[in-house]
Amino acid sequence: MKYLIACLCIICFSLAGNSQTPTALKQIKGGTLAPLYGLDSAKVWVDDFQLDEYAVTNQQFLDFVKKNPEWQRSNIKSIFADSNYLVDWKGNLELGENMNPNSPVTNVSWFAAKAYCACQDKRLPSVDEWELAAKASETKPNAENDSTFNQRIIESYETPKTYSKTVGSTYKNYWGVYDMHGLVWEWTSDFNSVLISGESRQDGDADRNLFCAGAAITANDLRDYAAFMRYAFRGSIKANYNIKNLGFRCAKSN
Amino acid sequence: MKFKHIFQLLSLLLLLRIFACQKQTEATDHYSCPMKCEGHKTYEEPGSCPVCKMDLVKVSSIEAPVVDEDGISDESIFNLTSEWKTQNNETIQLSDLRGSVMVVVMIYTSCEAACPRLVADMRNINEKVNNPDVDYLLVSIDPEKDTPERLKEYAAEEHLQGDQWILLQGGMDDVREFSNVLSMKYKKISPIDFSHTNIISVFDKNGVLHYQQEGLGVSNEKLVEAVSELSK
Numbered sequence: 001m002k003y004l005i006a007c008l009c010i011i012c013f014s015l016a017g018n019s020q021t022p023t024a025l026k027q028i029k030g031g032t033l034a035p036l037y038g039l040d041s042a043k044v045w046v047d048d049f050q051l052d053e054y055a056v057t058n059q060q061f062l063d064f065v066k067k068n069p070e071w072q073r074s075n076i077k078s079i080f081a082d083s084n085y086l087v088d089w090k091g092n093l094e095l096g097e098n099m100n101p102n103s104p105v106t107n108v109s110w111f112a113a114k115a116y117c118a119c120q121d122k123r124l125p126s127v128d129e130w131e132l133a134a135k136a137s138e139t140k141p142n143a144e145n146d147s148t149f150n151q152r153i154i155e156s157y158e159t160p161k162t163y164s165k166t167v168g169s170t171y172k173n174y175w176g177v178y179d180m181h182g183l184v185w186e187w188t189s190d191f192n193s194v195l196i197s198g199e200s201r202q203d204g205d206a207d208r209n210l211f212c213a214g215a216a217i218t219a220n221d222l223r224d225y226a227a228f229m230r231y232a233f234r235g236s237i238k239a240n241y242n243i244k245n246l247g248f249r250c251a252k253s254n
Numbered sequence: 255m256k257f258k259h260i261f262q263l264l265s266l267l268l269l270l271r272i273f274a275c276q277k278q279t280e281a282t283d284h285y286s287c288p289m290k291c292e293g294h295k296t297y298e299e300p301g302s303c304p305v306c307k308m309d310l311v312k313v314s315s316i317e318a319p320v321v322d323e324d325g326i327s328d329e330s331i332f333n334l335t336s337e338w339k340t341q342n343n344e345t346i347q348l349s350d351l352r353g354s355v356m357v358v359v360m361i362y363t364s365c366e367a368a369c370p371r372l373v374a375d376m377r378n379i380n381e382k383v384n385n386p387d388v389d390y391l392l393v394s395i396d397p398e399k400d401t402p403e404r405l406k407e408y409a410a411e412e413h414l415q416g417d418q419w420i421l422l423q424g425g426m427d428d429v430r431e432f433s434n435v436l437s438m439k440y441k442k443i444s445p446i447d448f449s450h451t452n453i454i455s456v457f458d459k460n461g462v463l464h465y466q467q468e469g470l471g472v473s474n475e476k477l478v479e480a481v482s483e484l485s486k
Contacts, residue, residue, distance in 0.1 A: 074312075080333070092312070110434060111431075189430065190441070192433060193440060193442075194439065195439045195440075195441065235439075239434030239435070240434075
């Protein structure tokens with residue numbers, strides 16, 4: 001019995017010391033989603049899944065790179081991140097001077113975000129999962145038709161420097177997940193499924209839907225200008241980019 | 255007796271926890287001059303550079319800043335550790351393909367529009383380059399359907415015969431990662447169809463990306479030139 005208690009204690013310590021308060025996962029109920037564009041059928045089914053309550057913070061990412069030197073700023077392989085990786089940090093193991101440890105980590109590449117989540121035994125959410133969770137307001141699981149909610153999202157996109165806010169400082173949605181809008185943009189596992197860059201136009205392959213007028217005519221929901229912005233952003237970035245207002249949170253399958 | 259088992263189990267769990275994320279961290283630290291005054295020379299202790307007197311900075315011995323002991327640079331796709339199945343059902347890592355210039359395209363075998371043209375482009379490039387040391391990789395974006403058996407059939411249908419032609423099936427995640435390395439985009443738009451960008455990429459013998467050709471029906475001339483140049 002003593003052994004058992006001692007052992008449990010060691011495990012507790014190791015949990016505390018090893019993973020520095022992993023972010024709690026919140027259960028998201030699956031359902032149908034009408035993605036902004038891109039599918040032959042109008043709706044996709046999203047299974048139940050779990051999503052981090054908060055975006056990953058500077059402090060959490062610092063703890064991660066301490067344990068995984070290959071993801072430190074001076075060690076990262078250029079195939080996994082361009083030169084803006086953690087660009088505002090003072091050093092490999094030191095945040096920038098005016099950085100809030102509890103702000104969302106930004107200037108991280110998709111590869112780094114993916115590795116972080118894998119290390120927590122989680123993964124990045126897919127675009128569809130992210131969008132499903134993000135359409136919940138404080139009170140409703142689906143606020144797509146709530147014009148005040150949509151208006152608020154647009155306004156939050158226009159607010160500068162929201163990346164320096166503390167996680168949890170905007171709003172908590174129906175699922176108990178914070179800051180889906182109004183803090184930072186977030187990486188998704190299949191962000192590169194949005195085909196709207198130069199080459200997709202050149203190829204003439206399926207997706208004219210997001211180009212200017214074309215978009216307005218064929219999109220599924222004309223009201224969702226905020227979603228246009230998100231999809232356009234996803235379509236314009238590459239996995240080795242590191243952007244000041246782009247962070248991430250992790251998800252897990254049930 | 256029972257507790258002993260629990261103890262063993264818990265100890266094992268504890269060990270797993272500790273090592274779970276730290277596969278590559280056991281190697282000792284090394285230090286080198288940030289200005290590279292002495293090239294890639296490293297020291298085992300921190301200190302200052304004998305030439306410029308700047309403080310030495312830590313470099314992980316595995317993650318040498320430019321080129322590791324095997325000569326693989328940090329831009330190389332051989333840094334990916336994913337495992338793939340070939341059309342002959344062999345399990346490989348990309349780094350097993352080291353030593354040959356590679357021409358790479360991502361396709362799916364049930365594709366009727368763009369892929370046949372991309373594959374025709376690949377055959378065409380192969381003919382023009384005419385060098386048996388160049389590898390031609392076709393990586394499936396539909397790994398659920400494109401099993402090694404299916405890929406083998408496809409190779410036969412498309413006349414992709416010989417050791418130069420390598421068709422790969424990978425895990426969903428690994429395919430997504432690979433597409434991101436190529437900056438290639440794709441999306442499943444129905445149970446049988448994908449939309450995707452059409453890119454043919456050229457990698458040198460060490461897995462570094464050198465040239466990409468985008469679009470369908472464009473001239474292969476520059477790409478062929480790049481392949482020939484790299485495989486000299």
